[in-house]
Amino acid sequence: MIRSLPITRSAEPGEAFQSLIARNAALYGSAPSTFLYHCLGMRAGGRDQLPALLVTCPKRNRAALSVALSCSIDDINALFPQSTWPYLTRKDLSATGAANDIETTETLLSDQLRFSWCPICLIEDRAGGKDHFLRQQWSFAYSTICQRHLRPLNGRCARCYEAVAMPDCALYGTQIAFVCPKCGAPLDAQLGLDGTTETHARELLQSTTACQIWRQLARIERYMITSMKTKKLGSRAHRKIKILKHLANLLLHSSHISLREFQLRPIDYFSNAYVNAPRKLGLATRHLYEPFPATHLTERRKALLLLFGLLDGGLEQYGFGKQHAPISPLREYMMPSSYQTFERLIFDLARLSLPK
Numbered sequence: 001m002i003r004s005l006p007i008t009r010s011a012e013p014g015e016a017f018q019s020l021i022a023r024n025a026a027l028y029g030s031a032p033s034t035f036l037y038h039c040l041g042m043r044a045g046g047r048d049q050l051p052a053l054l055v056t057c058p059k060r061n062r063a064a065l066s067v068a069l070s071c072s073i074d075d076i077n078a079l080f081p082q083s084t085w086p087y088l089t090r091k092d093l094s095a096t097g098a099a100n101d102i103e104t105t106e107t108l109l110s111d112q113l114r115f116s117w118c119p120i121c122l123i124e125d126r127a128g129g130k131d132h133f134l135r136q137q138w139s140f141a142y143s144t145i146c147q148r149h150l151r152p153l154n155g156r157c158a159r160c161y162e163a164v165a166m167p168d169c170a171l172y173g174t175q176i177a178f179v180c181p182k183c184g185a186p187l188d189a190q191l192g193l194d195g196t197t198e199t200h201a202r203e204l205l206q207s208t209t210a211c212q213i214w215r216q217l218a219r220i221e222r223y224m225i226t227s228m229k230t231k232k233l234g235s236r237a238h239r240k241i242k243i244l245k246h247l248a249n250l251l252l253h254s255s256h257i258s259l260r261e262f263q264l265r266p267i268d269y270f271s272n273a274y275v276n277a278p279r280k281l282g283l284a285t286r287h288l289y290e291p292f293p294a295t296h297l298t299e300r301r302k303a304l305l306l307l308f309g310l311l312d313g314g315l316e317q318y319g320f321g322k323q324h325a326p327i328s329p330l331r332e333y334m335m336p337s338s339y340q341t342f343e344r345l346i347f348d349l350a351r352l353s354l355p356k
Helices: 017-027 032-040 047-055 059-068 073-077 119-127 198-205 208-227 236-252 297-312 328-333 336-353
Strands: 094-096 109-113 168-172 175-179
Touching: 017 032, 017 047, 017 168, 017 175, 032 059, 059 073, 119 175, 198 208, 208 236, 208 297, 236 297, 236 336, 328 336
Parallel strands: none
Antiparallel strands: 094 109, 168 175
């Protein structure tokens, strides 16, 4: 029989389910997975169930959690993005396995969910007397900019550069803070940017051009996030998002085979001083059929910038240097079939954007 726990933390508005579980687990000095299985009355041996539980969690399990955490079932339901964004898929929320077999179109889901964070949001959490908590939008595949502070989200510890799949929790008095699982540095003490030196990060934060590019990207991502809230199946907005994600996949897929250049992708041919995305970041995902949900945070950011620079017909305003003619630079960087698909999708997107 499931019983209420003696001490619990309540959910914050917009909090991710994994964040609430991690915060409550910290109160008992437990790992989040162990705590979740305990609340559900399950044996910890069934770890193959954990990814599905963290992303969706069946109704019967949500009812058990509402009892254990002394909250309503509506509070539990609100922790899952699908309650607000009905067309989000598991691929939109979780990283995928690094399946390098170019012969298959299968996308394998891994046990690791995608996490990123805005250091300023975390600073404001603790300054307001609250725990750190992870926002649902931060785990979306096409969310790379904080919509509140208009600056890039982080996915790596700025002190040790470790990729943070899920931060650890530490008690600071009565507050719970998220810290790097490798070096223990608090994530709200890291005002740098992913994969950049501290000096370079300061330069970017003070750059008018960098801030303008981040605002443009935030506007684009806001449109995508808002469009996914529509309840109408097959709406124009939802079809646009589907096309945009397909286009981003094509930019990140190494369809242009060249052993001499270790199978570069279209985005590898475009440099951007404001997005630090070394080519080696994509080595594990460049052969995936759908690399966009699986690739690194900074690579997703660069792919979106490149995509909208091409759509707007001016790569220069998105930080890609010399301006090119719309779309045409991709022709020599893609296999003919991929480029034809890219052009067709652009045409489909233009038709959807025309007023009815």
